Amino acid sequence: MSTPSPQSAETRFSNTFLRLKKKLERGVGEAIADFNMIEDGDTVMVCVSGGKDSYSLLSILLALRERAPVDFRIVAMNLDQKQPGFPAEVLPAYFESIGVEYRIVTEDTYSIVKDKIPEGKTTCSLCSRLRRGIIYRVAREIGATKIALGHHRDDMLETLFLNMFFGGKIKAMPPKLVSDDGQHVVIRPLAYCTENDIARFARAMDFPIIPCNLCGSQENAQRKQIKAMLAGWARDYPGRIESLATALQNVVPSHLADQRLFDFQGLDRHTVVAEGDTAFDPPELPRSGGDVIRITPLD
Numbered sequence: 001m002s003t004p005s006p007q008s009a010e011t012r013f014s015n016t017f018l019r020l021k022k023k024l025e026r027g028v029g030e031a032i033a034d035f036n037m038i039e040d041g042d043t044v045m046v047c048v049s050g051g052k053d054s055y056s057l058l059s060i061l062l063a064l065r066e067r068a069p070v071d072f073r074i075v076a077m078n079l080d081q082k083q084p085g086f087p088a089e090v091l092p093a094y095f096e097s098i099g100v101e102y103r104i105v106t107e108d109t110y111s112i113v114k115d116k117i118p119e120g121k122t123t124c125s126l127c128s129r130l131r132r133g134i135i136y137r138v139a140r141e142i143g144a145t146k147i148a149l150g151h152h153r154d155d156m157l158e159t160l161f162l163n164m165f166f167g168g169k170i171k172a173m174p175p176k177l178v179s180d181d182g183q184h185v186v187i188r189p190l191a192y193c194t195e196n197d198i199a200r201f202a203r204a205m206d207f208p209i210i211p212c213n214l215c216g217s218q219e220n221a222q223r224k225q226i227k228a229m230l231a232g233w234a235r236d237y238p239g240r241i242e243s244l245a246t247a248l249q250n251v252v253p254s255h256l257a258d259q260r261l262f263d264f265q266g267l268d269r270h271t272v273v274a275e276g277d278t279a280f281d282p283p284e285l286p287r288s289g290g291d292v293i294r295i296t297p298l299d
């Protein structure tokens, strides 16, 4: 494990850092409360890959547990997938240094993936499937009632656009879900936190980051494209990303066209629709200052 540099140690006690820490803790606390992610008596297995997001998640959950009104156990878990060059000593040393209960699991999924996927093809989908199976097995072994993952708000938005652009679905990454076999509840306590804040936090905390490209796989080209699109919007249109994130919590099924979500067949003049009649009106959008702007429909 690397020793914090004097510069980062100093940064960690600056007022801006303390404000950032508070903001992240507030975001995580709100997500936990809004989605009832953690309950009294839970054992939360926090999956730590060695990247900035999962280190931050573990650190914030440990801090919140100190003052939580409920009692829960945290077990940090790392899966060593035997990727070439994986520094196997880094995470155990880190977990020891912060005194968290932990479990390291070693499974050579790297060889399986290399064996099954032809050279040059993306290996991530098989790799993630294998990883998921192992994570669920370990969660059972340690009696975990919740599995916490380090995905954040921007991961959720990227997934939303990936599904819309390439999958024909309005579907993102939920803050809480149950596994297909009904055995596990997976939570994403960073759902309200931005990648930028997490990156700043991780830098100041000087976590011993393990690079995520050890397997040699290229990041999915479609995800890269979406990331670039969102980054461009964040730069050119302040507030747009925040509005998108809010939209994930403001779905109006009567104003989409999914017949499984809204009974259009049964809709008649007696039906009361939540958002009312907007058939002939342009949508009204609040300005950042609070007053309303009207979008004129195109002919």
Ligand code: SF4
Pocket: 123, 124, 125, 127, 128, 212, 213, 215, 216, 217
């Ligand atoms: S980047 Fe490598 S380790 Fe990560 S999911 Fe893809 S194949 Fe697996």
